[in-house]
Amino acid sequence: MTVLEVLQSTTGYFQKRNIDSPRLNAEHLLAHVLGRKRIDLYLAFERPLAESELAPLRELVRRRGAGEPLQHLLGTVEFCGRIFQCDNRALIPRPETERLVELLISRFKSETECFRAVDIGTGSGVIALTLAAEFPKAEVAGVDISEDALMLARENAGRLGLADRVRFLRSNLLENVQPGLDLIAANLPYVSIEDRQNLSREVLHDPEVALFAGARGDELVQQLIGHAPSWLRPGGILAMEIGIAQSDALVAALEEKNYRDISAEKDYSGVIRFLFARYG
Ligand SMILES: C[S@@+](CC[C@H](N)C(=O)[O-])C[C@H]1O[C@@H](n2cnc3c(N)ncnc32)[C@H](O)[C@@H]1O
Numbered sequence: 001m002t003v004l005e006v007l008q009s010t011t012g013y014f015q016k017r018n019i020d021s022p023r024l025n026a027e028h029l030l031a032h033v034l035g036r037k038r039i040d041l042y043l044a045f046e047r048p049l050a051e052s053e054l055a056p057l058r059e060l061v062r063r064r065g066a067g068e069p070l071q072h073l074l075g076t077v078e079f080c081g082r083i084f085q086c087d088n089r090a091l092i093p094r095p096e097t098e099r100l101v102e103l104l105i106s107r108f109k110s111e112t113e114c115f116r117a118v119d120i121g122t123g124s125g126v127i128a129l130t131l132a133a134e135f136p137k138a139e140v141a142g143v144d145i146s147e148d149a150l151m152l153a154r155e156n157a158g159r160l161g162l163a164d165r166v167r168f169l170r171s172n173l174l175e176n177v178q179p180g181l182d183l184i185a186a187n188l189p190y191v192s193i194e195d196r197q198n199l200s201r202e203v204l205h206d207p208e209v210a211l212f213a214g215a216r217g218d219e220l221v222q223q224l225i226g227h228a229p230s231w232l233r234p235g236g237i238l239a240m241e242i243g244i245a246q247s248d249a250l251v252a253a254l255e256e257k258n259y260r261d262i263s264a265e266k267d268y269s270g271v272i273r274f275l276f277a278r279y280g
Helices: 002-016 020-032 038-043 051-065 070-074 095-108 126-134 147-159 193-198 219-230 246-254
Strands: 074-079 082-085 114-119 139-144 166-169 179-187 212-213 234-242 258-264 272-279
Touching: 002 051, 020 038, 020 051, 074 095, 082 126, 082 147, 095 126, 095 179, 095 193, 095 272, 114 126, 114 219, 114 272, 126 139, 126 147, 126 166, 126 179, 139 147, 139 234, 147 166, 147 219, 166 193, 179 219, 193 212, 212 219, 219 246, 246 258, 246 272
Parallel strands: 114 139, 114 179, 139 166, 179 234
Antiparallel strands: 074 082, 234 272, 258 272
């Protein structure tokens, strides 16, 4: 079979299994097996594929068809223009979170490039490591309750040449973090346990500790709002990704705790997804 024929038949197979973006998935997997860029496939449609190439592809296609996330099969994900290792030790970084980091980058580029930040619930380390890469003068740490996630975050730091710049440590929220922070950034679990049945089979490959917070979903974010004032320096920023329809209750909690400059920002789908506030 040629490259084009394999792409067509794999796309059809994924369509039957209700895989989103079937052609794109087929292209990513074939490019991965061939060790080429996806775009290179377009210059090689007529190239015949050897059995030694088809056999590993078949296995990946079978696993993708059974609901394994593409990013786990590729082993990597792109986040804000950098490549991160990605596996079942931590949540697969989402495009929404790239928006959170973009908003933070534009804020700090216009305020100060020399700041102390912590990423709470760092997972694979994408937020902490992107901030450290973008702001060479900043002091950045990432914390997580999961040792598995911290191991992956440290591996990503090493691959990006940032191991000396970002400290990753185990902490339940801010427990083991030194106060005096200019920024607390957090993408904590915000799915309610009742919503489990509505999640796609792909999402269920993320670790439970990365998804679920409690019966409502916003419990950990609420806790962080309560604790953060003691860790922020005066005027420091709390920036959080939140779940759909959680913003009213969380803005009320920020107001009740006397945060100021509270703002809610939308993600690329127009959903209010991020809250920013200053304390003191
Ligand atoms: C939604 S994931 C976000 C991962 C990463 N920041 C990202 O955006 O891709 C939430 C992370 O919070 C961590 N977590 C859950 N409960 C926590 C807690 N009480 N304290 C610190 N981290 C926690 C999970 O282990 C998980 O890595």
